[in-house]
Amino acid sequence: MSEKENQKTFVDPLCLAGCLSSTSFISIAIFFPRFLSHFWANLKPKSICLCGLVRFECSNPSDFRIEADGVVYAARSIEHSTLPASPLLIKASDTITQQQWVAQVSQNPTLDLKEIAFPSRNMDSQLKRMKRDWVIPPINVPENSRGPFPQELVRIRSDHDKNRSLRYSVTGPGADQPPNGIFIIDPISGELSVNKPLDREHISNFHLRAHAVDLNGNQVENPIDIVINVIDMNDNRPEFTHQIWNGTVPEGSKPGTFVMTVTSVDKDDPKTANGMLRYKILSQNPESPTSNMFTINNKTGGIITVAAGLDREKVPQYTLIIQATDMEGNPMYGLSNTATAVIRITDVNDNPPEFTAETFFGEVPENRVNVIVANLTVTDKDQPNTPAWNAVYKITGGDPTGRFSVPTDPTTNEGLVTVVKPIDYEISRTYVLTVEARNEVPLARGIHSPRQSTATVSIRVIDVNESPYFEPNPKLIKLEEGMMPESTLTTFTAQDPDRFMQQSIRYSKLSDPANWLKIDPNTGRITTIAILDRESPFVKNSLYNATFMASDNGVPPASGTGTLQIYLLDINDNAPKPEPNAINITALDGDLNPNAGPFAFELAHRPSDVRRNWTITRVSGDYAQVSLKIGFLESGIYELPIIITDSGNLPMSNTSYLRIKVCQCDINGDCTDQQHIMAAGLGTGAIISILLCIIILLILVLMFVVWMKRRDKERQAKQLLIDPEDDVRDNILKYDEEGGGEEDQDYDLSQLQQPDTIEPDAIKPVGIRRLDERPLHPEPQYPMRSAAPHPGDIGDFINEGLKAADNDPTAPPYDSLLVFDYEGSGSTAGSLSSLNSSSSGGDQDYDYLNDWGPRFRKLADMYGGSDD
Numbered sequence: 001m002s003e004k005e006n007q008k009t010f011v012d013p014l015c016l017a018g019c020l021s022s023t024s025f026i027s028i029a030i031f032f033p034r035f036l037s038h039f040w041a042n043l044k045p046k047s048i049c050l051c052g053l054v055r056f057e058c059s060n061p062s063d064f065r066i067e068a069d070g071v072v073y074a075a076r077s078i079e080h081s082t083l084p085a086s087p088l089l090i091k092a093s094d095t096i097t098q099q100q101w102v103a104q105v106s107q108n109p110t111l112d113l114k115e116i117a118f119p120s121r122n123m124d125s126q127l128k129r130m131k132r133d134w135v136i137p138p139i140n141v142p143e144n145s146r147g148p149f150p151q152e153l154v155r156i157r158s159d160h161d162k163n164r165s166l167r168y169s170v171t172g173p174g175a176d177q178p179p180n181g182i183f184i185i186d187p188i189s190g191e192l193s194v195n196k197p198l199d200r201e202h203i204s205n206f207h208l209r210a211h212a213v214d215l216n217g218n219q220v221e222n223p224i225d226i227v228i229n230v231i232d233m234n235d236n237r238p239e240f241t242h243q244i245w246n247g248t249v250p251e252g253s254k255p256g257t258f259v260m261t262v263t264s265v266d267k268d269d270p271k272t273a274n275g276m277l278r279y280k281i282l283s284q285n286p287e288s289p290t291s292n293m294f295t296i297n298n299k300t301g302g303i304i305t306v307a308a309g310l311d312r313e314k315v316p317q318y319t320l321i322i323q324a325t326d327m328e329g330n331p332m333y334g335l336s337n338t339a340t341a342v343i344r345i346t347d348v349n350d351n352p353p354e355f356t357a358e359t360f361f362g363e364v365p366e367n368r369v370n371v372i373v374a375n376l377t378v379t380d381k382d383q384p385n386t387p388a389w390n391a392v393y394k395i396t397g398g399d400p401t402g403r404f405s406v407p408t409d410p411t412t413n414e415g416l417v418t419v420v421k422p423i424d425y426e427i428s429r430t431y432v433l434t435v436e437a438r439n440e441v442p443l444a445r446g447i448h449s450p451r452q453s454t455a456t457v458s459i460r461v462i463d464v465n466e467s468p469y470f471e472p473n474p475k476l477i478k479l480e481e482g483m484m485p486e487s488t489l490t491t492f493t494a495q496d497p498d499r500f501m502q503q504s505i506r507y508s509k510l511s512d513p514a515n516w517l518k519i520d521p522n523t524g525r526i527t528t529i530a531i532l533d534r535e536s537p538f539v540k541n542s543l544y545n546a547t548f549m550a551s552d553n554g555v556p557p558a559s560g561t562g563t564l565q566i567y568l569l570d571i572n573d574n575a576p577k578p579e580p581n582a583i584n585i586t587a588l589d590g591d592l593n594p595n596a597g598p599f600a601f602e603l604a605h606r607p608s609d610v611r612r613n614w615t616i617t618r619v620s621g622d623y624a625q626v627s628l629k630i631g632f633l634e635s636g637i638y639e640l641p642i643i644i645t646d647s648g649n650l651p652m653s654n655t656s657y658l659r660i661k662v663c664q665c666d667i668n669g670d671c672t673d674q675q676h677i678m679a680a681g682l683g684t685g686a687i688i689s690i691l692l693c694i695i696i697l698l699i700l701v702l703m704f705v706v707w708m709k710r711r712d713k714e715r716q717a718k719q720l721l722i723d724p725e726d727d728v729r730d731n732i733l734k735y736d737e738e739g740g741g742e743e744d745q746d747y748d749l750s751q752l753q754q755p756d757t758i759e760p761d762a763i764k765p766v767g768i769r770r771l772d773e774r775p776l777h778p779e780p781q782y783p784m785r786s787a788a789p790h791p792g793d794i795g796d797f798i799n800e801g802l803k804a805a806d807n808d809p810t811a812p813p814y815d816s817l818l819v820f821d822y823e824g825s826g827s828t829a830g831s832l833s834s835l836n837s838s839s840s841g842g843d844q845d846y847d848y849l850n851d852w853g854p855r856f857r858k859l860a861d862m863y864g865g866s867d868d
Contacts, residue, residue, distance in 0.1 A: 053094065053095055053096065054070075054092050054093065054094060054095070055068075055092070055093045055095055056068070056070060056090060056091070056092055057090070057091040057092075057093070058072070058088070058089075058090060058091075059088060059089035059090070059091070060088055061075070062075065062076075063075055063076060064088060066090060070092075072088075072090070072105070087104045087105065087333075088104070088105040089102055089103070089104055089105070089332065089333065090102070090103040090104075090105060091103075091332075102332045102333055104333050114154050114155070115154075115155045115156075115157055116136055116154055116155065116156050116157070116210070116224070116226070117156075117157050117158070117159065118156075118157070118158040118159065118212060118221035118222070118224060136224060136225065136226060136227070138205075138227040138228065138229045139153055139154055139226065139227070139228045139229070140228075140229050140231050141153060141194055141198055141228055141229070141230055141231060142198075142230075142231040142233055143197065143198045143199055143200040143230050143231060143232065143233050143235065144197050144198070144199070144233050144235050145194070145197050145198070146197070147197075149193075149194065149195055149196060149197075150184060150193035150194065150195045151193055151194050152191050152192070152193045153183075153192050153193060153194055153228070154191075154192050154226075155189065155190050155191050155192070156168050156185065156190035156191075156192060156210045156212075156224075157190050158190075158212040158220060158221050160212070160214075160220050160221070164214060164215075165188075165214070165215055166212050166213065166214060166220060167187045167188070167212070167213050167214070167215065168185055168186070168187050168188075168189075168190040168210065168211065168212055169185060169187060169210075169211045169213075170183060170185045170192060170208045170209065170210050170211070170226070171208065171209050171211065172206065172207055172208040172209055173203075173206060173207070174203075174206040174208065174228075175208055179203075181195055181196075182194065182195055182196060182198070182206070183195065183206065183208060183228070185210070190212075192208075192210075192226070198230045199230070200230040200231070200232045200233070200268075200269065201236065201267045201268070203230065204229070204230050205227060205228060205229045205230060206227070206228040206230075207225065207226075207227055208225070208226045208227075208228065209223045209224070209225055209226070210223060210224050210226055211223050232268055232269035232272055232274050232275075233268075233274065234268055234273075234274040234326060234327060234333070234334070234335060235268070236266055236267040236268045236274075236326075236335070237266070237326070237335040237336065237337045238264040238265065238266045238277050238324040238325065238326055238335065238336065238337045239264055239265055239266070239267075239337060240262065240263070240264040240322075240324065240337060240338075240339035241263050241264065241265065242262075242339065243339055243340065244339070244340045244341075244342060245260060245262050245322075245339060245340065245341040245342065246260075246341075246342050246344070247259045247260030247303065247341065247342070247343045247344070248343070248344045248345075248346050249305060249310065249343060249344075249345060249346065250310075250345070250346045250347075250348050251310045251311055251312040251313075251345045251346065251347060251348055251350065252308075252310060252311070252348055252350060252444060253305050253310055254305070254308065255304075255305050255306055255307055255308055256304055256305065256306075257304060257305045258302065258303075258304050259294065259303045259304060259305065259343055260302075260303050260341065260343070261300065261301050261302045261303070262279065262296075262301040262303065262322050262339060262341060263301050264277060264279075264301070264324040264337065264339070266326050268326060273326070273327045273328050273330075274326055274327065275326060276326060276327070276328045277324050277325065277326055277329075278298045278299065278324070278325050278328055278329025278334075279296050279297070279298050279299070279300075279301045279322060279323070279324055280296065280298060280322070280323045280324075280325065280329070281294065281295065281296050281303075281320055281321070281322060281323075282321040282322070282323050282338065283320070283321040284318060284319075284320055285318070285319045285320075286315055286318070288314065288315050289307075289309040289311075289314075290307050290309070292306060292307060293305065293306065293307050293309070293310065293318065294306055294318070294320060294343070296322065298329060301322075301324075303320070303322075303341060303343070310345055311345075311350075312345040312346065312347050312348075312382075312383070313351065313381045313382075315345065316344065316345050317342065317343065317344050317345060318342075318343045318345070319340060319341070319342055319343075320340070320341040320342075320343065321338055321339075321340060321341075322338060322339050322340070322341050323336050323337070323338050324336065324337055324338075324339075347382050347383035347386060347388055347389075348382075348388060348444050349382060349387070349388035349439050349441050349442065349443050349444055349447075350382070350388075350443070350444045350447050351380055351381040351382045351388075351447075352380070352437075352438070352439065352443055352447065352448075352449045352450060352453050353378040353379070353380045353391045353413075353437040353438070353439060353453060354378060354379050354380070354437075354450060354452035354453060355376065355377070355378050355437060355452055355453070355454070355455040356377045356378065356379060357377075357455065358455055358456065359455065359456045359457075359458060360374045360375075360376055360417075360455060360456070360457045360458070361374065361457075361458050361459075361460075362374030362417060362457065362458070362459045362460070363459065363460040363461070363462055364419050364423065364459060364460075364461060364462065365461075365462045365464050366422070366423050366424055366425040366461050366462065366463060366464055366466070367422045367423065367424070367464065367466065368419060368422070368423075369419055369420060369421065369422055370418065370419065370420070371418065371419045372416050372417065372418050373404070373417040373418065373419060373457075373459050374417040374457055374459070375409075375414045375415070375416060375417075376393065376406065376414060376415035376416075376417065376435060376437070376455060376457070377412075377414050377415075378391050378413065378414075378415070378437050380413070380439070382439075384413075387439065387440040387441040388439055388440075388441055389413070389439065390408065390410075390413065390439060390440045391408055391413050391415065391437050391438070391439060392408060392437070392438050392439065392440055393406035393407075393408060393415035393435055393436070393437055394406070394435070394436050394438070395433055395434065395435055396434045396435070396436050396454070397433065397434035398431060398432045398433040398434055398457075399431065399433055401421065402420070402421065403419060403420060403421040403422075403423055403431075404417060404418065404419060404420065404431070404433060404459075405418050405420050406418070406435055415435065415437065417433070417435070417457055417459070423461050424497075425461045425462070425463040425464070426497060426498070426499055426500070428461065429460070429461050429463075430458065430459065430460055430461065431458075431459040431461070432456060432457070432458050432459075433456070433457040433458075433459065434454065434455075434456060434457075435454070435455055435456075435457055436453060436454045437453050437454075437455075438453070463498070463500065465498060465501065465503075465552070465554035465555065465556065465557075465558050466496075466497040466498055466558060467497075467552075467558040467559055467560040468494040468495060468496050468497075468505050468550040468551070468552055468558065468559065468560045469494055469495060469497065469550075469560045469562075470492065470493070470494045470495075470548075470550065470560065470561070470562025470563075471494075471495055473562045473563060474545075474562070474563035474564065474565045475490070475492055475562065475563070475564050475565065476565045476567060477489060477490050477564070477565070477566055477567065478566075478567040478569060479532065479566055479567070479568060479569065480568070480569040480570075480571055481532050481533055481534040481535075481568040481569065481570060481571055481573070482531060482532065482533070482571055482573060483528055483531065483532045484528070484531060485528050485529050485530055485531065486527055486528065486529070487527060487528045488525060488526070488527050489517070489526045489527065489528060489566070490525075490526055490564070491523065491524050491525045491526070492507075492519065492524050492526055492548055492562060492564050493505075493507075493523075493524040493550075494507070494524070494550030494560055494562060496552055498552075498554065501554060503552040503553055503554050504552065504553055505550050505551065505552050506521045506522065506550070506551055506553075507519050507520065507521050507522070507523075507524045507548055507549070507550055508521060508548065508549050508551070509546070509547075509548055509549075510547040510548060510549045510561060511545075511546060511547035512546045512547075513538040513544075513545075513546075514530070514536055514538040514544070515529070515530065516528055516529060516530045516531075516532055516544070516546075517529065517546050517564075519548055524548075524550075526548075526564065532544070532566070532568055533568075534568035534569075534570050534571075534590075534592075535573075535574060535590040535591075539568060542567055542568050542569075542570070542592075543565055543566070543567055543568075544565070544566040544568060545563055545564070545565055545566075546563070546564045546566070547561055547562070547563050547564075548561065548562050548563075548564065549561050549562075550562065570591050570592035570595060571591070571595065572591050572595030572646070572648030572649065572650065572651075572652060573591065574589060574590035574591050574652070576588065576589040576596070576597075576599050576644040576645070576646045576652070576653075576654055583625065583626050583627075583660065584619070584623060584624075584625050584626075585601070585623070585624050585625070585626060585642070585658065586622055586623050587599040587601070587622050587623075587624075587644050587646075589646055591646070591648065594647060594648065594649075595646060595647075595648035595649075596646055596647070596648070597621040597622045597646065597647060598620075598621025598622065598647055599621060599622060599624075599644050599645065599646055599647070600618070600644070600645040601616050601618050601624035601642060601643075601644055602616065602642070602643050603615075603616050603640065603641065603642060603643070604641035604642070604643055604655060606641075610640060610641065611629075612629065612630075613628065613629055613630055613633060614626060614627070614628060614629055614640055615627055615628075615629045616642065626640065626642075626658065626660065628662075633662050634662070635662050635663045635664060636661075636662055637659060637660070637661050637662075638659070638660050638661075638662060639657045639658065639659050639660075640657065640658045640660060641655055641656075641657055642655070642656055642657075642658055643655050644656065715806065715807055716807065794852070794853055847860060848860075
């Protein structure tokens with residue numbers, strides 16, 4: 001629809017109302033959607049120019065006609081049943097500008113309100129069956145009515161209102177329940193009216209109940225159900241689910257290729273034309289190569305290609321304006337909305353890479369590898385950094401030996417001509433390569449590579465000073481060992497690969513492990529400076545290797561190395577000898593055949609007991625077996641002289657001594673007299689060392705025993721003489737030695753716990769007694785003083801008591817725990833409770849404390865003194 005067609009103008013409702021009011025036989029109610037007021041406000045000034053400038057047309061001229069002034073008249077008598085179902089459309093055309101406007105008019109004949117009567121019932125007899133209630137048809141009310149309100153819908157009446165006054169009411173959602181106040185009823189006349197515009201999208205129908213009661217509130221009729229349906233009007237535009245839609249399609253796609261689907265929704269009733277949508281493409285940007293590259297399915301919204309010629313390199317993206325219109329897409333009175341569809345053209349490989357030049361140039365020094373010679377640049381119109389744009393280079397000619405490769409730079413897409421094998425200037429000074437460029441993926445069907453996809457690369461080789469080389473390398477010569485010094489072996493020379501340079505070569509020695517050779521620096525002649533010995537440790541598998549260096553005088557100088565291998569032929573210059581320490585003996589000879597085996601084995605004639613006790617038997621050319629000749633031989637180590645002779649021209653012999661151990665064996669073959677064998681196997685020095693160790697150990701043991709005896713004598717000399725009558729249980733004993741642990745605590749503690757069982761007092765010397773022993777004589781009653789005199793100092797007394805305890809042979813070990821669990825029948829010290837008693841203690845006698853020393857005199861003064 002064009003922009004002019006979108007500018008819809010509706011007929012002035014005042015003119016239509018004035019027109020219809022002149023008809024006496026019918027009344028037409030005109031309902032305008034709510035959004036028409038916007039158009040009316042904008043077009044109202046134009047209504048002045050309707051006469052003579054605007055031409056009106058009516059969509060139903062058989063029933064209605066419209067005059068030049070815009071007034072609509074009924075053309076005939078219209079019954080409700082013959083009213084057309086389609087809406088009445090008024091079209092206005094500007095005779096000058098050709099602009100057109102369309103208005104929609106709904107026709108509702110003004111008739112008497114429909115009456116809904118309560119079904120009658122017989123109130124006289126309770127036995128008569130009641131008549132079934134009527135089924136009230138629904139009442140249809142268009143949404144968005146512009147009034148005037150309240151607007152009558154139907155009249156409710158009961159047959160009982162003829163003989164008495166009744167009151168009518170309605171209940172239900174929309175009346176006395178939320179949303180309240182939408183429907184009201186005249187309680188006397190029973191006229192049901194709608195009080196405000198209805199919205200079908202909010203509430204599509206209402207269920208009410210009508211009631212009839214008398215003045216006392218008594219129900220005179222059964223309630224009847226009234227259903228009010230809200231008739232949908234086209235008052236909602238279609239809404240797209242997305243305002244911008246994104247889709248893709250490969251370039252070069254054929255017509256009919258699916259691209260994407262756009263969708264929109266309409267809140268109006270989808271079962272009516274108000275909610276039936278149709279899609280349309282309004283515009284395409286850019287319009288290249290044609291303005292109709294795409295089409296859309298008007299019902300589903302599916303977008304497909306309709307024309308060929310999609311080229312990403314020319315148009316990478318299209319923008320479409322999509323319109324959705326309800327009323328099944330009717331452009332005259334359908335509502336529309338738009339959205340944007342962005343279609344991106346994806347790339348396919350429809351453009352091959354093309355070189356920027358036909359010939360590329362480069363140069364490289366000879367013998368250099370992994371060097372970039374030239375950079376090949378190409379152009380590709382496809383999307384960068386995609387397989388359709390990435391170039392792959394291939395050498396198709398000029399490199400039969402595969403000395404070059406052309407990898408791709410992933411950033412610049414350039415071809416890097418690289419040397420992968422050394423190039424020799426003396427062989428070829430230039431190379432001309434043919435390189436072809438392709439993409440990672442094949443070209444699209446129907447696209448062929450142009451001539452610009454192939455280029456020529458000319459490479460110049462630069463001459464450099466190369467190192468001399470020996471030929472052959474290594475060089476092998478065969479010589480007999482034993483050559484004398486100053487003997488000429490060979491001439492070992494090198495060649496200079498630089499044929500186009502005049503250079504001289506000098507020779508030097510790099511490696512000569514045995515220092516046998518020397519080389520002439522000018523001629524490369526090699527001579528000996530020592531005797532060549534095949535049995536030398538520097539010879540491996542009869543080969544001796546020496547390394548020499550050749551240097552030229554180029555700028556800068558270059559050098560090369562060569563290896564000379566000398567294969568030494570064996571001569572008979574070594575006598576055979578047996579393998580040591582074996583009964584089955586094997587002969588070893590440093591020479592090679594025929595100067596080695598087979599060997600002859602025999603025992604020496606001296607000493608004489610060798611052949612008498614032993615015998616040797618040849619097993620093979622290299623092996624022999626030694627065994628006892630007699631039945632018994634004393635155990636020990638024996639050395640047998642064995643003479644071995646080789647088979648060389650002018651044979652050589654050698655006398656070797658074989659050590660054999662003889663011992664007595666058990667049934668398992670093991671020696672049983674190991675001690676004798678060990679003694680026999682020890683040397684004189686080892687035996688002397690063992691004897692000295694034994695002597696030193698004995699001396700140490702003897703010294704320890706003497707020291708222990710001396711210590712016991714000192715203890716006996718220091719015994720403490722104590723009067724057996726003296727009671728020293730209240731003295732302090734000091735035990736300051738801990739001992740060695742629990743091993744020496746295994747003793748009978750009963751000796752301490754039962755002192756009555758110890759030996760009688762007559763056994764011990766007079767005056768010697770353990771201080772912690774239970775006294776054997778009757779215990780004196782406190783405060784009786786001891787008969788024996790006490791030392792003046794308590795410390796000396798304690799020390800002497802300790803010595804007596806240490807010298808008591810009946811006591812447990814000195815470092816053991818002593819258990820003193822015998823207290824006797826009483827204590828000579830008395831009870832200590834007197835210290836805490838309330839008595840003054842004046843009746844106690846403390847004078848005996850004066851005899852215990854100066855420390856106890858203070859106690860005697862404190863407790864034994866007078867009150868003063």
